[in-house]
Amino acid sequence: xxxxxxxxxxxxxxxxxxxxxxxxxxxxxxxxxxxxxxxxxxxxxxxxxxxxxxxxxxxxxxxxxxxxxxxxxxxxxxxxxxxxxxxxxxxxxxxxxxxxxxxxxxxxxxxxxxxxxxxxxxxxxxxxxxxxxxxxxxxxxxxxxxxxxxxxxxxxxxxxxxxxxxxxxxxxxxxxxxxxxxxxxxxxxxxxxxxxxxxxxxxxxxxxxxxxxxxxxxxxxxxxxxxxxxxxxxxxxxxxxxxxxxxxxxxxxxxxxxxxxxxxxxxxxxxxxxxxxxxxxxxxxxxxxxxxx
Amino acid sequence: xxxxxxxxxxxxxxxxxxxxxxxxxxxxxxxxxxxxxxxxxxxxxxxxxxxxxxxxxxxxxxxxxxxxxxxxxxxxxxxxxxxxxxxxxxxxxxxxxxxxxxxxxxxxxxxxxxxxxxxxxxxxxxxxxxxxxxxxxxxxxxxxxxxxxxxxxxxxxxxxxxxxxxxxxxxxxxxxxxxxxxxxxxxxxxxxxxxxxxxxxxxxxxxxxxxxxxxxxxxxxxxxxxxxxxxxxxxxxxxxxxxxxxxxxxxxxxxxxxxxxxxxxxxxxxxxxxx
Numbered sequence: 001x002x003x004x005x006x007x008x009x010x011x012x013x014x015x016x017x018x019x020x021x022x023x024x025x026x027x028x029x030x031x032x033x034x035x036x037x038x039x040x041x042x043x044x045x046x047x048x049x050x051x052x053x054x055x056x057x058x059x060x061x062x063x064x065x066x067x068x069x070x071x072x073x074x075x076x077x078x079x080x081x082x083x084x085x086x087x088x089x090x091x092x093x094x095x096x097x098x099x100x101x102x103x104x105x106x107x108x109x110x111x112x113x114x115x116x117x118x119x120x121x122x123x124x125x126x127x128x129x130x131x132x133x134x135x136x137x138x139x140x141x142x143x144x145x146x147x148x149x150x151x152x153x154x155x156x157x158x159x160x161x162x163x164x165x166x167x168x169x170x171x172x173x174x175x176x177x178x179x180x181x182x183x184x185x186x187x188x189x190x191x192x193x194x195x196x197x198x199x200x201x202x203x204x205x206x207x208x209x210x211x212x213x214x215x216x217x218x219x220x221x222x223x224x225x226x227x228x229x230x231x232x233x234x235x236x237x238x239x240x241x242x243x244x245x246x247x248x249x250x251x252x253x254x255x256x257x258x259x260x261x262x263x264x265x266x267x268x269x270x271x272x273x274x275x276x277x278x279x280x281x282x283x284x285x286x287x288x289x290x291x292x293x
Numbered sequence: 294x295x296x297x298x299x300x301x302x303x304x305x306x307x308x309x310x311x312x313x314x315x316x317x318x319x320x321x322x323x324x325x326x327x328x329x330x331x332x333x334x335x336x337x338x339x340x341x342x343x344x345x346x347x348x349x350x351x352x353x354x355x356x357x358x359x360x361x362x363x364x365x366x367x368x369x370x371x372x373x374x375x376x377x378x379x380x381x382x383x384x385x386x387x388x389x390x391x392x393x394x395x396x397x398x399x400x401x402x403x404x405x406x407x408x409x410x411x412x413x414x415x416x417x418x419x420x421x422x423x424x425x426x427x428x429x430x431x432x433x434x435x436x437x438x439x440x441x442x443x444x445x446x447x448x449x450x451x452x453x454x455x456x457x458x459x460x461x462x463x464x465x466x467x468x469x470x471x472x473x474x475x476x477x478x479x480x481x482x483x484x485x486x487x488x489x490x491x492x493x494x495x496x497x498x499x500x501x502x503x504x505x506x507x508x509x510x511x512x513x514x515x516x517x518x519x520x521x522x523x524x525x526x527x528x529x530x531x532x533x534x535x536x537x538x539x540x541x542x543x544x545x546x547x548x549x550x551x552x553x554x555x556x557x558x559x560x561x562x563x564x565x566x567x568x
Binding site: 036037039040041042043044045046047064066068069070074077099101102103104105106107108109111113114116118119122146147148149150151186214215217 | 302334343349350399436
């Protein structure tokens with residue numbers, strides 16, 4: 001598998017912070033950008049990205065690969081993504097385990113798949129094609145979902161794991177999405193974390209959700225919730241030191257607040273890993289200490 | 294009932310979440326055979342019915358695109374107000390659901406669509422305003438090009454100037470409109486009332502310089518000349534078009550003055566003299 005080095009604790013790069021990042025060079029380990037925002041001919045977006053790339057590792061995170069759609073894979077999309085990757089030399093490329101449109105249309109949303117053998121075979125085949133086309137392994141992220149299909153025959157974590165194993169791709173485990181989907185569908189988030197194959201997970205996502213009462217909405221407009229930090233600690237216990245990224249896309253705070261979330265992820269990771277080697281410490285105490293920090 | 298194939302699942306899902314009057318109404322409008330499948334597609338539970346869960350996706354589809362278009366057409370959104378913009382985008386998405394992989398192109402047909410929308414009766418300049426805002430977006434991320442300078446042209450012998458052809462910067466957009474929407478745009482920027490807008494033939498050039506997008510109203514002569522330059526016509530022909538369009542006799546001086554402006558605004562990115 002293509003190497004996925006440990007990049008540390010990064011944040012999503014958004015236009016609201018371009019000036020700060022370019023002028024102040026904050027000590028962030030790495031940035032992730034939405035690939036499609038930079039699959040353009042020129043101008044400020046690409047100019048900014050190249051300047052940021054000169055100082056920081058970058059990961060390209062896509063939202064329109066539509067790996068699960070029954071529409072043909074877009075060769076134009078893949079060519080442009082490959083062009084961007086040649087230009088930016090990202091640490092890796094990721095997208096979502098979902099579909100985004102059908103019949104030539106694009107919902108610009110991460111739509112859920114039925115977890116069936118047919119969908120599994122379909123996605124596995126397409127991941128292989130994408131990886132062949134890009135000449136590299138990709139990571140696929142578990143999306144937040146708000147419904148389940150009646151005819152699903154696998155739990156989501158088994159579907160995700162099977163895609164990764166059969167297509168030989170990596171997993172971007174979004175800890176917040178697990179928490180959101182677990183609430184929305186009444187499954188165990190902890191069981192999900194424990195079921196995903198350890199050697200396939202190469203990145204974590206963390207973000208804030210909105211509580212809509214009857215369901216949780218993955219809005220990326222809040223701090224990471226305490227319960228999600230707890231789940232993150234469990235994930236670190238299981239998967240070890242994994243590149244971690246804070247996403248914040250709406251009601252975007254000052255950069256220092258965003259960066260503080262990445263630092264918190266770093267403290268939790270270090271504390272959990274320390275606790276592994278120290279029999280007198282356990283993760284709950286680690287998290288309590290983190291809250292006071 | 295056998296499990297629906299993935300293709301049918303996605304087709305029904307798409308139909309339901311893009312139904313303009315909501316998922317329940319979209320479900321009711323399906324032919325009986327498809328409705329029977331669609332009704333058993335999604336699990337409902339004590340917290341939310343299947344329809345309510347699909348409605349979450351229907352809302353996300355509409356509001357994400359509407360919010361994006363509000364960012365891409367901020368002045369148009371401001372002119373018509375929240376409710377009318379909502380209705381305009383509802384109608385627009387029915388006619389033009391997004392087909393591009395990037396949200397950036399979701400509004401590519403809005404100017405054409407707005408021209409025949411009922412809102413155009415109240416705001417007849419709506420389509421032209423959308424065209425200006427779309428041109429600004431096009432200029433924003435058009436391909437880069439290094440501008441040429443006056444010094445680069447100094448070496449061209451005087452007798453070769455009539456044969457000189459230029460490349461224009463890829464970000465240059467030329468608009469020929471029926472309404473002076475640049476004034477509407479300026480009012481919105483300055484947050485002053487827009488007032489009555491009278492029709493007037495209007496030419497606007499939009500371009501990017503040093504990563505910033507600019508636009509400027511120009512006269513018919515400059516519009517015609519710049520369009521000729523973009524088509525690759527030689528400078529002599531550009532001067533002739535300038536004279537015809539602007540009814541000026543001193544067209545050589547005017548052409549030289551315009552050329553200086555174009556160079557200053559980084560509109561030209563190359564030149565050649567055909568041999």
